[in-house]
Amino acid sequence: MNQAAYRMLISGQDRRLRAVLLRAVLRCFAFVYAAAVRCRNLLYQYGLIRSHAVQVPVISIGNITTGGTGKTPLVIWLCRYLSQKQIRCAVLTRGYKTTAGEMSDEPALLAKSCPGVQVVVHPDRVAGAEKALRDYQPQVLVLDDGFQHQRIQRDLNIVAIDATCPFGYDKLLPAGLLREPISELKRADAAIITRFDLADAQQASHIEQRIRDLAGPIPVARAVHRHTHAIQANGQPLPLEKLRTMKLFVYCGIGNPQAFMHCLQQDGFTIVGNCFFNDHHDYTMQDIKSIAAKAQHCGADMAVCTQKDWVKTAVFCRQIESFSFGAMALELEFAANAEAIEALIDQVIQRQAYKKYE
Template identity: 40%
Template sequence: MDTPRLHAILSGRDRSVAGRLARPGLTAAAAGYGAAVQLRNVAFNRGLKRVTPLGRPTVSVGNITAGGTGKTPMVIEFVRRLLASGHRPAVLMRGYGDDETMELQDTLGAIATANGDNKPTTLVIADPDRVRGAKSAIVRDPAVDCFVLDDGFQHRRAGRDRDVVLVDATNPFGYGYLLPRGLLREPVQNLRRADGVIVTRADQVDDGERAVLDERIRRLTGKPAVAHAAHRWTSLRDADDVPWPVERLQSLKVLGVCGIGNPASFAGRLAEHASSLATSATSREAYPGVMALGDHHAYRHDELTDMLREAELRGAEAVVTTEKDWVKWRSLVAGHGLPMPVLRPVLAMQFLDGDAAVDTLLTEMFEPQAVSHRG
């Protein structure tokens, strides 16, 4: 099932017979999931399950919902700031889907190249066992002096000194239900474990919605959000990694393709930057001019060929996809000529406020009196 259809069912927008029949079953399954989550959290809260320090100061970047809240751009931003402060971070990630691992490695490598750094590219260790991954990172590079734990809020076994949770302003609490009925990984009340909440995509909602969300975060955590951030497309890169100004989209008819957790955000940004989208009167796309597939979609060569052919039939002059998708496309198109440019945006995290507070969070994890190694 593609991501837009799933979201339509979970949100209740899908009023079809299939959608209405699916929701009660998903609600029943969510009850079982919730019980398991509760038992696990109680075990950690009471010390029945052990939290293991990772051997270096650690900041976790996580979320309370499944799907795209902007963790990868935030991890990259944290790494950038730590490098600028003279630290040698390594990233520990679960490794769900090689696309995220490759995306992170490629982007961090590009940052190092652009800066002319002589230091090795930041280590990215993909291992579901973050404790084992931390040990591996230290063996591979003993100079590593801190960790950024990607998607670590629910991975409580791994100790951390600062716990940061991202909340997506466009869908902050996963339709209000636990998985699989909604997108919540655990009850919203558990946000109180976080040292700080950062609201992402804060520019994509109006002031009233943002104020309501801020007040709910304050009630849930006892403190306001640390910062509000926005995802910006700073430039584009083509298949040869040649940079293009994002303004070029104003003069091209483009088709978007993505297989990510939040296709609505990608579609919105594409519509914002592109003057003409290659829509189709015969397709039923949830986002006009964008082929939105399931998160971590496993592309096949014939499927990609069909997509590019469809782009040509629609009169597209370029295809725009995401970095996460491109790392899977790259091997499929190697040695084959592309019928048109394939571009992907270079994302940057822009803080609308709270920039200094974010630096403080990162600095605090190195202070001995602040270290707790809690999960």
């Protein structure tokens, strides 16, 4: 089952008898998964499984649901913020289907977007932290996708909540998209509602209130994803104004492709077709040739993807001379309460400075 069909199934949009029966089966699996997750969380809560402390502050960026919450742009924003403060940081990431030291799409994008920031890929985040401290001497460690990873103690727990699907259909995997019970938001120190502009005012207010009901009086910020320009196959930027005069074909292999589409449409681009792959898709030259053929059939002037997809596809796209490819450069921009998030980060930095001189 592909990703789009799975979302239709768990969201209840597919109302065929087969889908109803399959949802019942998935709820049974979700019950077992929930029991395992609750047991694990209790073991950490009561110290029966040990969390490892490290020598420098740890800031975790994570989520409560799986797939496409805008976590990577948030990690990039945090690394740039620390760099502006003259703070050396390193990112700890598990990677996806990788071995230690190997770069997949998200780690490669992090490394490219944050020059000077070391990205350490290791399936064992404790071993990754030891490597980062030994080899790079960071002043702060950024734990990518770290909310569920409780083996490392953290000084600040920031959770990204996607406004387009904030609570994973209120069901745990595999019946929904929740990675753990929604009540575990109580562990968060702050929440950032991403893609805030894709929800209406009433929806956004409801999301924020529910976060506070679950997590208590923590800072809740609002953020949007802003496309700044397109990156052409030759590496040159293409202004958005020029792109708005063109017909675009969209392709991607990310957790929430519809959010990417909505963002492009909201920015005023003309979309004439699309091709979606599963998250972390391993592209081939044949995939790119197929995308080019579909785009040309739709009358598109250019096929565009996310920066994460571009990491994997650029080398193939440059070999297609008969059609234009590009990637949409994106940045996270705060719409409200950024100062509260920055204040929490500054407190973590200051505590480490005081500790250094004790």
